[in-house]
Amino acid sequence: MTATDAVPRVTRPSADATRERVLAAALDLFSELSFDGATTREIAARAGVTQPLLNYHFSTKDELWQAAVAGLFAELTEVLATREEGLRGVDQLTAAKLLVREFIYFSASHPQLHRIITQECKTDGPRMDWLVDCHIRPHYEQAARLFTRLVSAGVLPDVPVAHLYYILTGAGPTMFVLAPECRRLTGIDPQSPDVIEAHVDAVTAFLFGRQELS
Amino acid sequence: MTATDAVPRVTRPSADATRERVLAAALDLFSELSFDGATTREIAARAGVTQPLLNYHFSTKDELWQAAVAGLFAELTEVLATREEGLRGVDQLTAAKLLVREFIYFSASHPQLHRIITQECKTDGPRMDWLVDCHIRPHYEQAARLFTRLVSAGVLPDVPVAHLYYILTGAGPTMFVLAPECRRLTGIDPQSPDVIEAHVDAVTAFLFGRQELS
DNA sequence: AATCACGCTAATCATCCGATCAGCTATCTG
DNA sequence: CAGATAGCTGATCGGATGATTAGCGTGATT
Numbered sequence: 001m002t003a004t005d006a007v008p009r010v011t012r013p014s015a016d017a018t019r020e021r022v023l024a025a026a027l028d029l030f031s032e033l034s035f036d037g038a039t040t041r042e043i044a045a046r047a048g049v050t051q052p053l054l055n056y057h058f059s060t061k062d063e064l065w066q067a068a069v070a071g072l073f074a075e076l077t078e079v080l081a082t083r084e085e086g087l088r089g090v091d092q093l094t095a096a097k098l099l100v101r102e103f104i105y106f107s108a109s110h111p112q113l114h115r116i117i118t119q120e121c122k123t124d125g126p127r128m129d130w131l132v133d134c135h136i137r138p139h140y141e142q143a144a145r146l147f148t149r150l151v152s153a154g155v156l157p158d159v160p161v162a163h164l165y166y167i168l169t170g171a172g173p174t175m176f177v178l179a180p181e182c183r184r185l186t187g188i189d190p191q192s193p194d195v196i197e198a199h200v201d202a203v204t205a206f207l208f209g210r211q212e213l214s
Numbered sequence: 215m216t217a218t219d220a221v222p223r224v225t226r227p228s229a230d231a232t233r234e235r236v237l238a239a240a241l242d243l244f245s246e247l248s249f250d251g252a253t254t255r256e257i258a259a260r261a262g263v264t265q266p267l268l269n270y271h272f273s274t275k276d277e278l279w280q281a282a283v284a285g286l287f288a289e290l291t292e293v294l295a296t297r298e299e300g301l302r303g304v305d306q307l308t309a310a311k312l313l314v315r316e317f318i319y320f321s322a323s324h325p326q327l328h329r330i331i332t333q334e335c336k337t338d339g340p341r342m343d344w345l346v347d348c349h350i351r352p353h354y355e356q357a358a359r360l361f362t363r364l365v366s367a368g369v370l371p372d373v374p375v376a377h378l379y380y381i382l383t384g385a386g387p388t389m390f391v392l393a394p395e396c397r398r399l400t401g402i403d404p405q406s407p408d409v410i411e412a413h414v415d416a417v418t419a420f421l422f423g424r425q426e427l428s
Numbered sequence: 429a430a431t432c433a434c435g436c437t438a439a440t441c442a443t444c445c446g447a448t449c450a451g452c453t454a455t456c457t458g
Numbered sequence: 459c460a461g462a463t464a465g466c467t468g469a470t471c472g473g474a475t476g477a478t479t480a481g482c483g484t485g486a487t488t
Binding site for chain 1: 447
Binding site: 032122124131137162163164168169172177180184185201202203205206209 | 245247248335338342371376382383392395413421
């Protein structure tokens with residue numbers, strides 16, 4: 001089905017597996033320790049390989065970072081696209097609520113996403129430019145279209161979409177981004193399914209109106 | 215009035231001024247570039263001094279970081295205490311709304327606060343422990359008492375206070391934390407007074423109920 | 429006036445970082 | 459079977475980082 005089946009493969013299968021182990025380790029460490037705080041040696045150690053291998057598969061530390069982040073956004077894009085696909089024909093308000101819920105669920109299972117965004121987008125720089133132009137903007141524009149429709153329908157108050165965007169992307173993921181703090185501060189584990197469910201309910205209740213709280 | 219007037223001072227006045235210049239530079243760079251990303255040479259350069267001076271005033275990089283963060287939290291504590299003082303006698307709901315507004319205004323004028331929190335509290339570590347135990351917990355407990363009263367009064371929906379805390383601290387400051395992203399992504403400058411006002415209005419509207427939107 | 433502590437700097441240290449290079453080994457190709 | 463190549467490692471390099479040390483100048487003390 002894919003091109004790699006037709007063309008005789010030049011890369012050995014073992015390389016793909018280690019590549020993905022490296023990418024997973026890089027994503028975790030970059031998101032938790034920041035780009036500068038995560039060292040290539042530590043990433044390599046977590047992936048069970050030696051440090052020069054990172055420069056073999058990804059020529060530079062920046063390219064490793066880009067590859068790890070691109071994989072994460074690909075997951076987000078796929079999850080949202082699949083969900084949207086499954087919501088064809090559902091009425092606008094219900095579809096919007098379920099799409100927002102899906103986004104918060106993703107933020108809970110992939111806290112690395114907003115950890116990296118809040119890490120890189122605090123300052124101007126090449127990584128922020130790349131993140132915004134290549135990955136964040138498409139999702140922002142999709143969200144903006146959705147919010148615009150909901151405001152027109154009177155479901156959301158008449159607030160500029162940029163504010164709605166930062167209220168949702170702030171209120172939804174922050175508890176999961178700061179999971180270690182939340183555990184120490186409140187004793188609650190944000191990775192628990194019950195807590196995730198309660199948070200999704202709470203955020204959607206505040207966003208779409210109080211009476212919606214079950 | 216202060217003790218330094220009575221006791222003959224041993225530190226020269228010039229030292230206090232440079233100390234504060236160093237602290238301000240450290241706060242900006244730590245919050246934007248993370249603890250590891252900010253170098254002592256860069257902090258010194260921004261403060262207009264040489265790098266070994268940082269080790270003279272603050273024995274280590276960690277102590278410099280602690281001093282800078284402590285000063286920021288002292289400002290927050292003072293601002294909120296002053297505001298609460300001025301709200302004695304005001305009815306509970308109005309006082310709560312104005313206190314929340316004050317918090318968001320502070321997040322707008324001091325984005326370094328939540329930049330550092332989201333930087334350090336993603337991972338367990340000594341800096342996270344110190345931040346939570348010495349500075350975050352007192353404010354969390356104050357917020358928890360406020361939220362508990364508002365839930366009892368029926369002003370807020372019956373959601374555990376931890377969720378309310380992370381919804382507020384996520385929805386309020388994120389737009390200002392990610393100001394560079396917001397400018398590039400939306401063309402809106404979150405430091406503009408009009409935008410700050412609109413965001414404060416929007417967040418309080420979602421938090422305290424739709425009908426409150428002016 | 430002599431002394432001394434304070435504020436600050438130039439020079440330097442050990443350490444760690446990302447990157448490079450030569451070389452090993454196993455698999456694939458012809 | 460022989461050669462080539464992909465996958466990976468050990469050793470190492472230049473550069474940057476946080477910290478230390480010795481020492482300078484100025485202003486307060488006695």
